[in-house]
Amino acid sequence: MERRPGVRVLVSAIVALVLVVAGSAGVAARTTLTVGVFPDLDSVLKAVIPEFNKVYPDIEVKLQTLGYADHHNALLTALATGSGAPDVVAIEIGYLGRFAVGGGLTDLSKPPFNAGRLKDLFVPYAWGQATTADGRIVAIPTDIGPGTMFYRRDVIQAAGLDIGSVATWNDLVQFGRKVTRDLDGDGKPDVYLIAAASTIADAMYRGNIPEGEGVYFDAQGRPVVDGPRFVNAFTVAQQVRRAGLDARIGAWSNEWYEAFKRGTVAVELSGAWLAGHLQNWMAPETAGKWGARDLPENMYVSWGGSFYAIPEQSKNKDAAWKLIQFLTTRPDIQLLAFRTTNAFPALRAALEDPSFDEPVPFLGGQRARRMWAEAAARVHVSVIHPGDPVAQEIVGSALTQVLEEGKDVRQALTEARQLIERRVRR
Amino acid sequence: MTMQSLRSWPAKVVLYLLLVSLALLTAFPFYWMFVLATHDRSTIFRAPPPMWFGTATAANYERLLAALPFWRNAWNSLYTALMATATTLFFCSLAGFGFAMYDFKGRDVLFGFLLGTMMVPGLLGIIPYYLIIRWLGWLNLPRALYVPGMASAFGIFLMRQYIASAVPAELLDAGRIDGLGEFGLYRRIVAPLIKPAFGTLGIITFVGQWNNFMGALIVLKERTAYTLPLALRSLQGLISTDWGALMLGTALSVLPLLAAFLVGSQRIIEGLTAGALKG
């Protein structure tokens, strides 16, 4: 081995430096639009691009697909350094709050976009999630996840119970005491109310948020996590755990899928999207045994959703805006997306399509999509706060301490509030 | 306890049992990965999970190729890892030789500094790393991945420690008397003596680069420039992941490493035959 490789590298480094300084700009007749997405949105884009090119033949769409977490990480680096972001980016609701602060994403309320005029086209809460406190519109919603309660008809029937009797969360606990049963007499229950007690708390504190408030912060940005909404949610979850009504199974584990297949949990709270996954791969053999209904106490919550945004650094904002409008405001395209991946449309016109009145065989012929569309319309508009991700983490930690280590609810939440206050002050 | 007593057959049986069960423990995940690669996601997530091969291999392969330019990505990974290995072995052994066998002003300070650089948590470096690579115009190029680590502190440290214990100073003096230049000493005397270390560092570098994910995420923006870890992870969604195709891709991506390691460990063995040199 000679020393030449090293020399060559150094030379090429210098050459590259010179080239960069010299700079270069390509001029193309066709606009190339880069779009950054994560699965399943890549499937949606692949289906939509041919349609888009029928209308806009001079815009070539290039997909950059990354894993879910990787996509958002790469976007963060691109925004931080001011370069390298695609022209259109998909953003999942869990990340939207943190990308909305700062000036990284184009404010679509301004000309030439004037997105404010599109407001009434969308499910109100989804639109609200993409609007910042100072009135900027940073993204356009494409799909939503209205929260719902799935239940096993066969399991509940076998216990001689009626899910219709559950009106309040307290009813759900009472219902759980009856449905949780030891069938083979080995001293351990074979059917539980729900996979994890924490899911109940998650649903409860996200529901009935006062108008103008966020999940974790009030309109003034003060954390409200030791308020009654959280105390109540934690207390119910604690009751469920103490009574042994949950199977203590984490989501997205083999145990979770197996519980759905075998019918060892009677209900599960989730976004409407869970139905598509149950049907496609988690538990296809349970078709027809499931039902869905609204959450107790007419609580309507948001459980997932995706958006499209244009990074401020994009050089093709015009074409980017064309694609986003095409993806989000055309009912036929939103329905195409729904057929491709079960992504529940955020566009109201798409929800009015007759296909949403059809019975869903997997859910025993129920007209569940209409129910979810109506539930989505009732979700309160809540305010996003840049501290949401860290608050979510701290509250989640407090919840596991309550459930796993038996910590006092009020004490756990007071400590959580103090932690959040200290963290978000800077 | 003497060597003889360990050579008796009951002791040997126990020893082999121990070694074999350890080997099974470490090799099992490999077996299982290949098993999962032959299933689709509806059978992967059974409980208990499948332990024997399934029938979805062809379908997984088809979906893998539909989702990714898999072989293109594999070539990118191979090229980057080979370049990284070749350059790292050369620069690190040379520097390790310098630190191990010479007394020069500032050596201990410089070596301490080099060790110190390993202790800086690297995570926050990714933002400036991106800025430098963009400034050099190396986005989407393999060299953006292997050039920064060519003379890694880790590799130099390993080589220094190995050379210090494997190369007697007398040999170098003899070499000088025989008229070898300083680089000649490295090439004719040091390099042949440190084959096992070449093998070890080579494998570690190759595997490290083959699996390099964070760097690739930051500097590779084009689908066709992706290396395998990046491409494979692009199958992972929030709720929807094609686990069958992902496991098949992962299994395929590990095969070359397996081959490389088997060849590499052969080299380690070869190093023993140089034992005649060591007085």
Add this chain to the structure above:
Amino acid sequence: MAGPGDAPMEQASRGAGAAGHPAPALPRPAATRTGLRARARPGRGAWWRRRAAPYLFISPFFILFAIFGLYPILFSFYLSFHSWNAVGGLGSMEWVGLDNYAFLLRDPWFWKSLANTVLLLIISGLPQHVIAIPLAFILNSGLVRLRNFFSSSYFMPYITSTVAVAMIFTTIYGTQYGALNTALAWLDGHGFRWLWRLLGLELPVNWLGRAAYIKPAIAMLVVWRWFGWNTVLYLAGLQTIPRELYEAAMVDGAGIYQQFRWITLPLLKPIAFFAVTLTIIGNMQLFDEPFILTGGTGGTSESGLTVALYLYRTGFEWLYMGSAAAMSWVLFVIIVGLSVLNFRLMGRAGLERRGA
């Protein structure tokens, strides 16, 4: 050891030393030796080349470091005195002085993560070496065949990608159907119940859900992933120990334990110092394994939250980049401290070289 100023003298004395022993014969490549020797007679040029050579040899590292390493380090140092939400771009940093450090020192989660990291360093670092050294010794001793096969299989976990590791281990640690709990339940039925009582285990063990079990679960994964890596390092080190030493010891009647204790361990020091230093540096920055097993969260009651994981979450998930930078510097100081301690304990011998 001769001082740095008198290289020619040193050369002369070493030459004499080499001549005094029946020095190993160099594979003399050609018969033109004498001619070469005449040309390279230690004159001014050779002396100068010998002084300059080491600087030249080590220069690639420092050049590359200047290009790729210095800026990131300065950047994160600068960043640690600022408040920066990265999505606002580079222009949105705000000077906050020592505020990030002050926050950190009073942040309960930081202290928790530091304690977790140190505990994990011990319970996952120690076993790696305790397994690897005897294992490498046995493999190197010629007692067993198939050395190649065994060392390859022990190294395998290092090759496996994190995707595969994540799939496999979350399944192994599953509460109801996990392989580990299945094995424990089988043992439970075969007379091992007293052992669980002793350890305070309650079957089935919720490995990844209960705070008390997360650290052992992480440690087992770390040991599984890295003991083979260390074994290979030690194997390479053992091969520098001349076989004749063992043979001489055997002639003197030394048993296998004496050989291990009095030949292997002392001569293994340079590589052991290297391996232990790397374990300290690597485990203090432990990230992959807790990330995989806790789904990136740190687990129940943050009991699997390491400093590196907390740093990542603080900077990249919650976007307090300044805090994260300060954290990385505090971590750096701690790692340096531990490494110096390691150096004090075993480094002197670890940095010595043969023949010097």
